[in-house]
Amino acid sequence: MHIRFSKILNDIHSILVPEGCFGCNAHLSKGERLLCTVCRNQLPLTEYNYNDENPFDSIFYGRVPIKKANSFLFFTENGIVKNIIHHLKYKNQEQIGAFLGEWCGAIISENNPPKIDMIIPVPLHKKKLKKRGYNQVSQFAQKIADHLNTHYEENGLIKLKNTKTQTKKDRFFRWQSNQNLYEVNPNMSFKNKSILLVDDVVTTGATLEACAKAFDNVEGVTIYALTMAIVSKT
Ligand SMILES: [Zn+2]
Structure with a gap:
């Protein structure tokens, strides 16, 4: 109840106070929304696309069988993308996901995408989901599913442990603590399916790797990845 109430307050606040741009905080003109x-x-x-090789693919070389990876935007330490993802994750601005998904989905669908049977978001642990009130990846992933004319499965993966934000750990420890962090939903069948895993921001690929690992024992499964943004190394 508490979460919903704070969300309602936030919604009321958004109606009463005109929002600034989520990228630069500038006043939004009439007709402008979000950005x-x-x-x-x-x-x-x-x-990036699903046909040519890109730097995101190379993250997974020699690791898990993610067949092809794609990312919509570059994430930089001080930039528009960081600001909008922050609003999406921590400021109750769930609709930013739909906005990005609409745009990204249109681009992917026009560029010879692979055949995808099912789109699955990287899940939050149920405690974290309760706290935030939504999975920040859901609306983005749903829009991608709409554009690719495919099935969206919110609960295809289950997160088993409620891990803390891991940005300060090094890659090895992150890798170690990510083992067996996710499992496939035991009530669903993934056999011979082509699955697109969707996440918000990719840095080392550890989260997507852990999600892909959950499909280790599923026969004939092909895994693709998509994220809203990829941390730019420049
Ligand atoms: Zn702006």
Whole structure:
């Protein structure tokens, strides 16, 4: 109840107080939603696709069998993408996911995408989901499913442990603590399916790797990955 109430308060607040741009905080003009026109034009699109190799693919070389990875935007330490993802995750602005998914889905569907049977978001642990009130990846992933004309499965994966944010741990410890962190939903069948795993921001790929590992014992499964953003190394 507490979560819903704070969400309602936040919604009321959004109606009463005109929102600034989620990218740069500038005042939004009439007709602008979420992002001002300047930020929209400056969004750093990766222009990756599912046909050519990209730097995201190389994250998984020699690790898990993720067949092909794709990411919509570049995430930089001080930038528009960081700001909008922060609002999406921590400021109750769930609709940002739908906005990005609409855009990203249109691009993917026009660029010879692989055949996908099922889209599954990286899940939150149930305690974290309760606290936040939503999975920040859900609306994005649903829009991608709409554009690819495929099935969206919110609960295809289950997160078993409620881990703390791991950004401060090094790669090995992250890898170690990620083992057996997710399991496939035992009530569903994934055999011979082509699955697209969706997450918000990819840094080392450890989360997607742990999710892909959950499918280790599923016969004939093919796994693809998509994220809203990828941490830019430059
Ligand atoms: Zn802006």
